[in-house]
Amino acid sequence: IAKRVFKTREITSTNDVMLKDPEKLFHSGDVLWSLRQSKGRGRYDRVWNSPQGGLYFSILFEDIPRLSAFYPYVLLCALAIRNVLADRTREDFFTIKWPNDVYADYHKIAGILIQSHTAYQGSRAVIGMGINLNNPMQHLSNLRSPAISLYELTGNPTEPESFLEDLLDRADAYYRDFIHLRFSHYLPELNRVLYSKDKSLILTEGKHQRIVIPREFTKDGYLKCEEDGETVILMV
Ligand code: BTN
Structure with a gap:
């Protein structure tokens, strides 16, 4: 991936433009x-404020069999963001909050949105990432x-x-590791950086809220949690 990077000053949404792409400009x-x-x-059609200073980009994938088969890779994208932040700051407090936000302690620093185009029925998908790089305080993307x-x-x-x-x-x-079926090699690392691991967490899914205790990621990229004393598996 990323042999070609297109850069623009302003656009509606990098996800939208890559998904629609009627001229098939992108591959x-x-x-x-x-x-x-x-x-x-x-996610959930929320607005992602995108002023100058943040990093906003999308990657296109064609010939995706099923979107769900791709979720483990979305987690690896979150891990990639997490690890670049950790390397650059030499701080270890960056974590991945289910399903794919990156947190610095208790503050969101990045989000990922995977989408597919209905006309392509899952065979075309984009992974969009938004990272609060140089955003000034008052313009932070996720309020x-x-x-x-x-x-x-x-x-x-x-x-x-x-x-x-x-x-x-x-x-x-x-x-490369993901397509060679090596996602499970990353599980120990992912589980080490799981946000709120073994601690109660309120998850907001649209209008719905639930309280869970995240335990670990599964080999399919799902999240194993405890909810009301029972084990539940969260899928995206
Ligand atoms: C979330 O936290 O809910 C996901 C945010 C994803 C934002 C990125 S910025 C680049 C791409 N284009 C969009 O319109 N959204 C994603």
Whole structure:
């Protein structure tokens, strides 16, 4: 992946544009990066504020058999973001919150949105990532939960090109492992960085809320939790 990176100043949403793509400009593995988005979206159709300073991009995948078969790779994308942040800051407090947000302690620093185009029936999918890199405090992308940017954490601006390059290198390496069925090799590492592991967590799914205790990721990329004293498996 990421042999071709398209960069633009402003776009509605990198996910939308890559998914629709009536001219078939984009091919599998291509990356679309925008400095700003006027209609950035998050999960449950929430608005993802996308001012200058954040990193917003999507990767296109063609010929996907089923979207669900792809979820483990979305987790690996979260791990890639997590690990680039950890490497650059030399901090270990970055975690992955189910299903695929990245947290710095108790603050959201990045989110991922996977979507497929109905007309392509799951054979075409995009993974969009939004990372609060240099966003100033008052413009943070996700105002629902406490959010933070890398700039606020470190006090230093980050060069988006080099961050994206590091991230795409990792996402590519993880993709090779994923297609060679080596997702399970990452389980110990994923479980080490699971947000709220063994502690009560309120999950908001649209209007619905549930309280669970996350235990571990499964080999299918699901989350094993405890809920009301019973073991439950959360799927995206
Ligand atoms: C979430 O936290 O709910 C997911 C946020 C995903 C945001 C990214 S930014 C690039 C891509 N384009 C979008 O419109 N959304 C994703």
